[in-house]
Amino acid sequence: MSLKMVTLLYNQNTDMPPEEEFYTHALLDIENEGISSQVFFILKQQGRLNQTPVFFQNRLKESYEKGLFQNLLIKNQMNTILTNFENHSIDVIPLKGVHFAENYFGHSGARATSDIDLLIQLHDLNRAIEIINNLGFTVEEEQVPDHFHCSFSKTIPGSTMPLVVEIHWSIVRENTSDFRINDLWDQSEQVGSFKHLKELSPNHLFYMICLHGWRHNLDSIKYFIDIIQLIYKLDGKIDYDNLLKLAASHKTLKRLKRTLSIVYHQFPHLHEVKELPFKIKQTKWEYQNIKGLNRYLDFIDYQLFSYDTVKHSLIELVNLIWPSKYELAAQIGGEQKGQSLFKMYMTLYKKRLTSMVKVFLTH
Known part of the structure; x- marks a missing residue:
């Protein structure tokens, strides 16, 4: 949509x-x-x-x-x-x-x-x-x-x-x-x-809702509606300067900036409601229309470059390659039933490889 x-x-x-x-x-x-x-x-x-x-x-x-x-x-x-x-x-x-x-x-x-x-x-x-x-x-x-x-x-x-x-x-x-x-x-x-x-205080509620939207890479309209509703509803109670300082201390600044950049890029009239105090970060993100190589560029940007430190990016990279059993089961769905951990990983890598091949063949 x-x-x-x-x-x-x-x-x-x-x-x-x-x-x-x-x-x-x-x-x-x-x-x-x-x-x-x-x-x-x-x-x-x-x-x-x-x-x-x-x-x-x-x-x-x-x-x-x-x-x-x-x-x-x-x-x-x-x-x-x-x-x-x-x-x-x-x-x-x-x-x-x-x-x-x-x-x-x-x-x-x-x-x-x-x-x-x-x-x-x-x-x-x-x-x-x-x-x-x-x-x-x-x-x-x-x-x-x-x-x-x-x-x-x-x-x-x-x-x-x-x-x-x-x-x-x-x-x-x-x-x-x-x-x-x-x-x-x-x-x-x-x-x-x-x-x-x-x-939560109004500022922290908005912070939480933005981080929640980031966690799902804004893959549903409901995340946009939640964020925009708060921008309108809270109006002057959102302090972007304070939030950016808090996010920097929490090492979540890139996540917050990425999320707000996408929302404001898609809905530029929001600048008239609440001005964004930083330059919009350009991404390959598109709402459900992203295809081909751009899909993987966006995935890499979101999955590995949304972190404020190299250490956190490396931890996420390791988690991406060797997800926990819980995350592994979530990624491969019902296909994991009755499988050993080794077979579950093989199922995951097969799915990823098949998806990549389709992307490059149609690019």
């Missing part, structure tokens, strides 16, 4: 297209990307939903209502977890999810979610896991060395998919950064009358 829909959502000087064919194609892409709720709610807030065809409005509304129902189920489960953490004096910060939708999109259903992401402090991890287990969640993903979260899941009545809870103790891999999660905790803000429920 092109990024035209995001331009339509956030640059209101752009007229809604009159052609019904545009909306037919847009619906397929919107639903594939899982952004029906955002598109529906933002257009409705702006009073522009009625400028679109009725079939487009109806499909968006149907998806929005399904997403709202799911979000309400998830919110109920999340509140139970947060109450238990509060009762056991465990500090917790909800990341993204329903909390993010309510605070920054304006409604529980304005951004569909499928899981619960919670940030805790590492010294509380074992107690947090015990509470999660007692609430009926079982281990889905064990703790992985050098990673920063573990996952638990359980079946929820009324939902076709298991609900996953991810417990985070950081938001960036520590062996490829100098990230200090306490910098975020120190400026976190208490929520209401709760003693242990907190939220």
